[in-house]
Amino acid sequence: MYILNLNNSMPQKTNSNRRNFIRNVSLGSLAAITLPSLVSGTAKEVQAKKITLKKNAVVLFQGDSITDSGRKKDQSTPNNAGSLGNGYAFLAAATLLKQFPDLNLQIFNKGISGNKVYQLAERWEEDCLKIQPDVLSILIGVNDFWHTLTGNYKGTIKTYQDDFTALLDRTKQKLPAVQLVIGEPFAVIGVKAVDEKWYPAFNDYRAAAKEIATKYDAVFIPYQTIFDKAQKIAPGSYWTGDGVHPSIAGAELMAASWVETVKK
Amino acid sequence: MYILNLNNSMPQKTNSNRRNFIRNVSLGSLAAITLPSLVSGTAKEVQAKKITLKKNAVVLFQGDSITDSGRKKDQSTPNNAGSLGNGYAFLAAATLLKQFPDLNLQIFNKGISGNKVYQLAERWEEDCLKIQPDVLSILIGVNDFWHTLTGNYKGTIKTYQDDFTALLDRTKQKLPAVQLVIGEPFAVIGVKAVDEKWYPAFNDYRAAAKEIATKYDAVFIPYQTIFDKAQKIAPGSYWTGDGVHPSIAGAELMAASWVETVKK
Numbered sequence: 182m183y184i185l186n187l188n189n190s191m192p193q194k195t196n197s198n199r200r201n202f203i204r205n206v207s208l209g210s211l212a213a214i215t216l217p218s219l220v221s222g223t224a225k226e227v228q229a230k231k232i233t234l235k236k237n238a239v240v241l242f243q244g245d246s247i248t249d250s251g252r253k254k255d256q257s258t259p260n261n262a263g264s265l266g267n268g269y270a271f272l273a274a275a276t277l278l279k280q281f282p283d284l285n286l287q288i289f290n291k292g293i294s295g296n297k298v299y300q301l302a303e304r305w306e307e308d309c310l311k312i313q314p315d316v317l318s319i320l321i322g323v324n325d326f327w328h329t330l331t332g333n334y335k336g337t338i339k340t341y342q343d344d345f346t347a348l349l350d351r352t353k354q355k356l357p358a359v360q361l362v363i364g365e366p367f368a369v370i371g372v373k374a375v376d377e378k379w380y381p382a383f384n385d386y387r388a389a390a391k392e393i394a395t396k397y398d399a400v401f402i403p404y405q406t407i408f409d410k411a412q413k414i415a416p417g418s419y420w421t422g423d424g425v426h427p428s429i430a431g432a433e434l435m436a437a438s439w440v441e442t443v444k445k
Numbered sequence: 446m447y448i449l450n451l452n453n454s455m456p457q458k459t460n461s462n463r464r465n466f467i468r469n470v471s472l473g474s475l476a477a478i479t480l481p482s483l484v485s486g487t488a489k490e491v492q493a494k495k496i497t498l499k500k501n502a503v504v505l506f507q508g509d510s511i512t513d514s515g516r517k518k519d520q521s522t523p524n525n526a527g528s529l530g531n532g533y534a535f536l537a538a539a540t541l542l543k544q545f546p547d548l549n550l551q552i553f554n555k556g557i558s559g560n561k562v563y564q565l566a567e568r569w570e571e572d573c574l575k576i577q578p579d580v581l582s583i584l585i586g587v588n589d590f591w592h593t594l595t596g597n598y599k600g601t602i603k604t605y606q607d608d609f610t611a612l613l614d615r616t617k618q619k620l621p622a623v624q625l626v627i628g629e630p631f632a633v634i635g636v637k638a639v640d641e642k643w644y645p646a647f648n649d650y651r652a653a654a655k656e657i658a659t660k661y662d663a664v665f666i667p668y669q670t671i672f673d674k675a676q677k678i679a680p681g682s683y684w685t686g687d688g689v690h691p692s693i694a695g696a697e698l699m700a701a702s703w704v705e706t707v708k709k
Binding site: 278 | 514515524525526527529531532535536538539540542543546547675678679683684692693694696697698700701
């Protein structure tokens with residue numbers, strides 16, 4: 182049995198007594214928590230570092246299906262509802278474009294469903310380097326773990342770390358001034374696809390993403406923490422349909438935390 | 446020649462002197478305006494009346510293409526990215542679902558491109574009354590005018606008023622407790638489809654929507670005023686591609702003003 186440890190938000194193996202204790206703590210603190218404070222509180226804790234958006238800045242969202250969110254692959258123009266999909270990238274774009282109308286932002290989404298890090302690498306020239314983003318946001322890792330459970334993928338946590346590091350080395354070499362945003366891979370335990378097989382193993386991918394963010398001086402968005410805290414107000418199934426893909430509410434939660442990373 | 450009158454935001458016929466005078470006033474007040482204040486300022490001015498969202502509330506967005514925004518007509522479940530499209534209804538839904546996770550809101554979009562009021566009436570039983578909304582948001586009118594310019598439609602301002610009034614009488618009879626939100630039809634002059642032929646005639650549709658909102662005790666959202674003010678920060682073409690359909694930034698501007706109508 183695994184439960185959420187409220188201190189570091191990493192689900193841990195535990196015994197029943199500790200579980201009940203933490204459940205009580207969780208219930209006790211429930212009343213004081215409101216959602217705006219969840220998002221901004223989390224953002225404030227973790228995001229001392231901020232993104233600066235300059236005039237004509239190019240913002241690129243990269244990742245897997247969570248970023249993709251049904252975007253139309255035949256549409257490549259920035260700031261376009263079709264090309265941005267209907268997930269957190271679109272929602273963040275909408276807020277950014279409304280908040281910074283004087284900046285002429287160019288916002289792209291190039292997430293592709295099912296991608297692991299090595300698949301980003303395969304299309305990086307076309308789908309990142311050529312776009313020359315000023316701000317590059319990457320959320321990747323859930324499939325690097327998930328696909329090892331569903332059978333076909335043999336990559337390990339070391340593969341994830343090495344591939345991600347190589348990708349960022351390559352990016353920094355070509356785009357030395359790029360501002361990086363790295364999102365924490367997340368998986369909401371107990372909701373459909375995400376069962377006990379995920380933890381504690383999946384925590385390694387979360388920790389790796391955070392370490393890599395630090396190493397590359399990236400803004401780190403603690404999505405797992407954000408989803409864990411949100412479950413104190415509504416169940417996991419409200420924020421994600423299957424434990425991996427956010428609902429509209431979950432996507433907006435992510436978008437709001439993304440926008441919080443931008444210097445006002 | 447028509448320009449925007451800053452006092453009532455209704456574009457007026459004017460002579461050159463008055464135009465220059467008002468242009469100067471407009472430039473003079475430019476520096477002090479920021480977008481957040483535009484939205485909330487406008488909302489505060491006009492929306493003394495608020496919407497109350499109760500547990501399990503059903504919220505229905507109705508209208509034409511601006512509401513439709515590419516929603517998938519074969520999807521009818523609430524709170525679904527496909528069925529909500531990618532316009533202001535989806536963006537407002539995302540914010541509402543994030544802000545009120547404890548309410549179990551059920552949010553629908555049944556806008557259909559090209560609709561005029563009489564076409565809402567034709568599908569009202571299925572696309573409104575059966576859904577039994579607690580909150581019904583209607584944005585309709587731009588086609589009731591536009592299609593008289595493009596040739597085929599013979600309806601007048603009286604047709605719009607009479608059809609809209611009949612629709613709301615019918616709605617109130619079946620759903621006496623429904624909370625109404627009526628959006629001001631808007632058209633951003635100088636951007637593509639919206640030329641001088643629109644004004645001042647189109648102002649009558651805006652005024653009619655406002656009068657009807659007052660008559661039926663609806664929250665009124667002054668979208669034209671919101672778009673007019675937004676143009677002091679970025680050109681009209683930033684907020685709408687063709688003068689009628691909002692860009693992502695414009696849709697978010699609308700969504701933010703919609704969400705402002707909800708009692709916190």
